[in-house]
Amino acid sequence: NAGVTQTPKFQVLKTGQSMTLQCAQDMNHEYMSWYRQDPGMGLRLIHYSVGAGITDQGEVPNGYNVSRSTTEDFPLRLLSAAPSQTSVYFCASRRQGSTSGANVLTFGAGSRLTVL
């Protein structure tokens, strides 16, 4: 199993450009999420989805859009990139359920984005 696959691994954008970070998982996980990781700030939840067609905002959703048309894919869109969006982005997925074992997140390897 590939687990959670993120592309691209590195990206440099100019302010105002748009781009999409791709995330795909092959574990049939219902729950998928995007985090950004910044020094001194930890991992902060951007958006999450509990199934195809269902998305919701996390702690820092501004400037980002998501959609979930399939169980496998959860792309993160930056419509007009800003320098404040320079960060490392992680996609994570898990089964959705009430047991503690269902809440274990499997992370991708991350996408490092620099906005100039």
Add this chain to the structure above:
Amino acid sequence: TQLLEQSPQFLSIQEGENLTVYCNSSSVFSSLQWYRQEPGEGPVLLVTVVTGGEVKKLKRLTFQFGDARKDSSLHITAAQPGDTGLYLCAGVSGGYQKVTFGIGTKLQVIP
């Protein structure tokens, strides 16, 4: 927003020393997880604690969940250079079981 305060943020110790990392919150969590992250990779789960007062051991690592399910600690005995990394605590809560992370503790174990 449910905050998880993690301390210390940085820790540099000699091989063989013991250390404890703390994770505190004013909120109650249904469970608390500890992850470890290596440079250039995503976090990987070490353990989940669910019951207040629960203690779990993973070789030289001991994890404890507070009685009120608001705090947790990670104790490493006789640290090894291979323990070097970023340790993250994460609280699980809410109807959708959202996972909220602490800032992390960057541990360096010097040979």
